[in-house]
Amino acid sequence: MKRAGRRAEVEENARVFHRIRRRAKGPSEVRKRLAELHAQMQDQVPPGFAVPEPEPGAAAVVDDFLPPELRGPSHDQVEGEMMPWKQPLVLDGEIAVCAVCGAYRDWLILSTRGQIWLRCRAGHQQQETRIDTAWYNRHSGPADATHATFEDCLRHLGH
Structure with missing residues (x-):
């Protein structure tokens, strides 16, 4: 019984060391591609990000949705x-x-x-x-x- 337990432990250790050796060879293709994409995106900024907010006193000019001839009277x-x-x-x-x-x-x-x-x-x-x-x-x-x-x-x- 002790031999079977010892044998399972040895096999598990072999699997762990195999994984470690595989990682030591170098990054996988997926990790390489991810690193390339990350390097390409370093200098890019999403649109509207870090754009200064308009001053509180300055009102934005927005065209009305309807032209004057189609507007109904207000209350x-x-x-x-x-x-x-x-x-x-x-x-x-x-x-x-x-x-x-x-x-x-x-x-x-x-x-x-x-x-x-x-x-x-x-x-x-x-x-x-x-x-x-x-x-x-x-x-x-x-x-x-x-x-x-x-x-x-x-x-x-x-x-």
Whole structure:
């Protein structure tokens, strides 16, 4: 039993020494190629590396994405926005009803100066305090048109 263990130990030592002798002959082809590539890349710098940051006061000039004729008006250039709401409007578990005529569907919801107004088909308007501009923004889609007057917008939406 001792001979078998000793023999396995001798064989293992022979393998280790064989590996050491193989390394002593010189680097493998892969190691040579890696050393050549490393030497070639010594003087190269990736693009943008070690480029000084722009000064904080200097603003970069960037062209706008859209040309001026395709830009829509910004929020500060618009008096307000409106969207149609055909179905009954349920707020806090109650259906919104026109205070004058009793209409409960086919609303225009207007958002202007941080306030929300409801306009029924008959043209009656009432401020709705249970809705805020965040609610309006979540439920309104993208604007499909801009109009110079309130009446033009009403005609566009069929009211």
